[in-house]
Amino acid sequence: MSRQIVSANRLTDGLVVFRTAAGTWTERAEDARVYSVEEAEIEVAAASREGTVVVGVYAVDLEEQGSAPSRLRERIRATGPTVAYGPAAVISPRRAAGA
Amino acid sequence: MYRYDEFDHQVVRERVAEFSDQVARRLSGDLSEEQFRPLRLMNGVYLQLHAYMLRVAVPYGELTSGKMRRLAHIARVYDRGYGHFTTRQNIQFNWPKLSDIPAILRELAEVEMHAIQTSGNCIRNVTTDAFAGVAADEIEDPRPWAEVLRQWSTFHPEFTYLPRKFKIAISGGAQDRAATFFHDIGIRLVRAESGDVGFQIIVGGGMGRTPRVGRVLNGFVAKSEILSYLEAILRVYNLHGRRDNKYKARIKILVDALTLEGFRAEVDAEWDRIRGSVVEVPAEEVERIGAYFADPDWQALADNPPELAAARSRSAAFNGWVSANVMAHRVPGYAAVTVSLKPVGGIPGDATADQMDALADFADRYSLGALRVSKEQNIVLPFVRQDQLYALWQALVAEGLATANKGLISDIIACPGLDYCALANARSIPLAQMISERFSDIARQHDIGEVTLNISGCINACGHHHVGNIGILGVDKRGEESYQLVLGGDATQTAAIGDIAGPGFTAEGVVDAIETVIGVYLAQRQTGEPFIDTYRRIGLTPFKEAINAAR
């Protein structure tokens, strides 16, 4: 039986959020409520009415086992870019030069 | 550098005010997402995989140190400390808050920048050669014309809702460094036998799912008639381009449907009708705009000063950097320097706020305050004295910005791919990192020589994979990332779309396949023959056979 979580982007800052059991939104996919496909459909419809809080509400399939999304796209969306970026990813001068 | 006049200032100020109001109404709920989406897209604001993305226009890639510092400031204050320079000579910020965007746009407007024409079905930000005005092979500086086109196309009432986005590139070099054969309209400055300089007009080039090499629509259009000719093209496209199917909406599809001759007949008929009635730019206005791009006060210098020669023989690393990243200048004693944003293991095109500030300082110290964004996702310092190259190089080394790989295999062009992009099938960045690690030995890269390598995370081809000498396309294979290898593409005047060498690679597999491809090239090349020439001489087959044998 497939299970789903409900996700969206927060309107103000665009960050990825997930629906909790309390009907609020969290940035942590682990804290998302898990729904059956039928339940998720109802929740998506309800959450879509929160147009001043979130945009693009949809249901995300989870892996058969475990709690991670089944598609790579959704896993990356849930956890962020797979590469270090910005100041944390600065390459040392020596390495940059290929020395 | 073009400076805004009062009209430009006002247009941008009004747009910022208008969009600030729209953002406020969206946040309060007065505007729904359906109503707001087209408005935000007209202001360069996308919603990506993880957050909003703001695309800021860098008209024809030209920046000053002051603008670069402002971009650094925005990256630091409103984003996560970095930005991404794109193949369209723009910069993208990956994490801005919607609620901050009005403030960001105000800060940009203060330095004569904006996000207009970076999105939507309008004439997009015009691109050109990053070496415009300094390349030794230049017929004429394309920047005044790029600026004329910017003024003509910005908020052009008739061409704001075209069937699809519309991209124009203009190049002044004998060598085409602006990919004019891969734009909706490509414009090349050419000299007629009479000695007059005018424009060759190329139409219907493009990438995406239907890659096309543009075709010459008109061999010579006089400067005094350029706007009516472009209007005629756009009008034919606006009228007959398909609006029912966005995959068939680009001008290239219309040119296919009508044939080049049929399309030309339509354009000529329209041109005959409007010729003389459309307001062309008067010569004085072109001259006025041209004055903004006038030469700086060059000093009388000689090429190859003794300091340079001495430093080159003293330091092999400096010498390697000069041979790869320093381009001949049309003025003796000067050089145009490419600062690589492709360090080994880095993210192609990304620069941190600190690096942007450093680049601004180097521009002030060594390049008369001028910088350019190149379509190869690097930064160009266009006005460097040859006797200061060594000092500049040392400063770049300290910032990790002295990678000596311009035009070499690790100078990889890559789109954001699945790490950021909502449309992606596969990641581009980790693959670029793996390839640059595999070929990290700079001496080996110099031995392999000139080769372009482009990666796109999906068929939209933002990373120009169709025209890479080596191209990689990410595809979705039943939920898994898979890569297709393409060989023989060429973005220059010898334009070509690459041939598919093999589908179904894993990321590791594609890196191995590139190694194999380079092995075939090294074994087969003749003296001084770059990769693309060997490929043209021996064809796809030997490469394909070697790849299959190694798989």
Ligand code: HEM
């Ligand atoms: C991240 C958000 C982006 C989105 C949603 C996006 C979307 C698209 C789409 C849909 C196309 C195909 C257009 C068509 O075939 O009609 C396209 C093409 C293109 N994009 Fe992007 N893109 C993005 C980022 C970028 C970046 C980062 C660059 C530069 C590195 C870029 C440069 C281009 C270029 C050069 C083309 C191909 C030329 C053309 O056929 O128009 N885009 N983009």
Ligand code: SF4
């Ligand atoms: S090529 Fe595809 S994956 Fe890459 S940025 Fe463009 S739309 Fe996104």
